[in-house]
Amino acid sequence: MDDSLLDQIIYLPPYTWIVSRFYFLIVLVVSLIPAFASSCSTSSSDSIQAPTTALPEVSSTLPLVTTTTIPQRPSVSMAFSGDVLIHSQIWTQAKKNSKGSGYDFSPMFARIKPLLESVDLAVCHLEVPIAPPGEEPSTFPYYGAPRELIDAIAGAGYDRCSTASNHSLDKGRRGIDATLKEFDRTGITQSGMARTPEEIEPKIITVRGVKVSHLSYTWGFNGIQLPQSELWRSAQIDPVRIIADAKKARAMGAQIVVVSMHWGSEGMTDVTGYQMKNAKAITASGAIDLVVGHHAHVLQKIEKINGVWTIFGLGNALSNMPTREAFPPNTQDGMIVKVKLSLTNDDKVKVDKPGVYPTWVDKNNGKIIRLVKSDLKDTAVSRAVKTQLRISLARTTRVVGEFIAVD
Secondary structure, rough: OOHHHHHHHHHHHHHHHHHHHHHHHHHHHHHHHHHHHHHHHHHHHHHHOOOOOOOOOOOOOOOOOOOEEEEOOOEEEEEEEEEEEOOOOHHHHHHHOOOOOOOHHHHHHHHHHHHHHHEEEEEEEOOEEEEOOOOOOOOOOOOOEEOHHHHHHHHHHOOOOEOOOOOOOOOHHHHHHHHHHHHHHHHHHHHHHHOOOHOOOOOOOOEEOOOEEEEEEEEOOOOOOHHHHHHHHHEEEOOHHHHHHHHHHHHHHOEEEEEEEEOOOOOOOOOOOOHHHHHHHOOOOOOEEEEEEEOOOOOOEEEEEOEEEEEEOOEEEEEEOOOOOOOOHHHEEEEEEEEEEOOOOOOOOOOOEEEEEEEEEEOOOEEEEHHHHHHHHHOOHHHHHHHHHHHHHHHHHHHHHHEEEOO
């Protein structure tokens, strides 16, 4: 062999040597892969044997995570408003509203309707009877309202009324019968008047599954006497009787007992001794959950008596007062009071703090009941009316300011 050729073989350049070595390694690894794979397969099959007996079944079910929801206790929201006292000016306006065909009182209640419809049980106080068939409406001293008044009360969202008042007997037996006939016709209920002895007894109404008894009493009948055989026609204030009625209602299954009291001194904001004495007597029984008052035609305070919220005077809901100098301007003021009553786990009743919605009767613009705070925000209400609303609100605030509902 030529020495020059030998030199070319033995003395290869460095980079050529490295490449050849790398190529050799690749070839070697590729050639060994099948043998390695076969060895692993054999080793695996030799070392792992299928079990000859069934393995115990293992459950994969984990303990369920549960949550306990405590059901809300039943509750009832209620609303109460003051005297509906129909003077001749009121029914004259109602006649205009109807354009000569009967009487239409509904526009007078229209502005408070949404508030009344927002609660489970809305209760009015009807201070006057309905005029018997064949009789014209009448005003002071012996009131008799047109029958269409009850349509407006029902249409406004009221579910029930208290009817025991000093004017309950103004139209005698026939007036009571006519009034209750209209309640039956319109489908709303009442307490305070009766056509039979059984009708004056405590009753149970069911509201959202809660059994409620609402009772109604008055201080008297302006000197009108019932025959001894018909003393059941209405109900007078007597703590012994009221407590007995409340306990009877409880025995009948009532879970909540509310008492309406027609009491106080007309035109007087201060609570009288008579009111306080009777309030203390009936609330001490533990059988009554809420006391609601009217008759003074002005607002009176709200406070707890023996732990029971007592609304002493709701003022006027609808009237033409002040009709004479004996009645002050605040006889145009009223309030709708909302209260929530809830059943507790130990079957007692929790009564939330009452909320007051001030009202004012606008005698110059259709005898309508205005919601004071709402109408103060209404751009359609005139500046002159808003001035009167502010004056009314100031009067109301002085009496029940801490209870006025926040918008």
